[in-house]
Amino acid sequence: MPELRLSMTTEARTVLTDLLRLIAPAAARVSVNRARVPEADGEVAAFWTETLKAQAEEEARLLAVAFASAKGNPAIIVLRNEAQALAFLRALSAVRMALRDLVFADIPDAELEAAAELDDETLPTEKRHALACYTCFGLLQQSLVLQLDPEAFD
Amino acid sequence: MAKPKIKPEIKTESVVAPAPKWNVVVLNDPINFTGYVVVAFVSVLRIPKAEAKRLMRQVHEEGRATVWTGERERAELLALELQQWHLNAILEVDA
Numbered sequence: 001m002p003e004l005r006l007s008m009t010t011e012a013r014t015v016l017t018d019l020l021r022l023i024a025p026a027a028a029r030v031s032v033n034r035a036r037v038p039e040a041d042g043e044v045a046a047f048w049t050e051t052l053k054a055q056a057e058e059e060a061r062l063l064a065v066a067f068a069s070a071k072g073n074p075a076i077i078v079l080r081n082e083a084q085a086l087a088f089l090r091a092l093s094a095v096r097m098a099l100r101d102l103v104f105a106d107i108p109d110a111e112l113e114a115a116a117e118l119d120d121e122t123l124p125t126e127k128r129h130a131l132a133c134y135t136c137f138g139l140l141q142q143s144l145v146l147q148l149d150p151e152a153f154d
Numbered sequence: 155m156a157k158p159k160i161k162p163e164i165k166t167e168s169v170v171a172p173a174p175k176w177n178v179v180v181l182n183d184p185i186n187f188t189g190y191v192v193v194a195f196v197s198v199l200r201i202p203k204a205e206a207k208r209l210m211r212q213v214h215e216e217g218r219a220t221v222w223t224g225e226r227e228r229a230e231l232l233a234l235e236l237q238q239w240h241l242n243a244i245l246e247v248d249a
Binding site for chain 2: 031034035036038044048051052055086089090093094096097100109110112113138141142145146148149151152153
């Protein structure tokens with residue numbers, strides 16, 4: 001598989017990198033809290049929780065390195081193989097999950113599905129900023145899915 | 155004349171009940187895109203894309219879909235892998 005590329009303006013890269021720095025420490029906690037871990041078997045539950053926590057920490061590292069390494073204008077993230085691309089896809093999903101839980105948990109699911117239309121000037125600035133970033137991470141994710149499988153979306 | 159005491163004969167038979175089957179169920183969420191869910195299903199469940207799309211549509215339209223049924227250990231593994239894709243996966247005993 002040829003390498004995959006994600007491009008964004010340098011301004012977007014700067015804003016998303018700053019947001020990642022803020023949200024990454026909490027992403028692991030969100031990931032574990034959201035998961036429905038089966039509790040009947042303590043050993044299984046402990047393994048389950050540790051696996052999710054370790055993965056979330058790895059995803060935070062992956063995103064931080066990828067955005068820090070994206071140079072040029074437009075800034076380009078290069079993913080060299082399918083495994084890297086799939087890991088990056090999951091990491092983008094994790095950060096969107098964390099934003100949903102930590103910044104706009106009060107927004108109903110139905111409204112969040114059309115997040116791009118949620119640019120409401122009555123919302124506090126920080127929330128509008130986080131929503132814009134949430135949408136940007138989503139656009140990067142969609143671009144990556146389309147490169148991996150052009151027919152994945154109907 | 156005393157009646158003979160008859161000891162009732164009790165036969166017991168042990169039957170091994172089959173282990174219950176477990177369902178891996180994915181619930182809808184407002185965060186993950188449909189195409190992403192298709193990629194996740196193909197990657198984790200190793201199913202053809204058409205089947206992955208059918209399951210994704212079921213999750214999206216009905217709010218949930220059973221994506222795999224079988225023995226418990228494998229179900230746990232698949233549910234964990236789907237959660238690693240940040241999908242809302244749960245385990246249920248198959249009725």
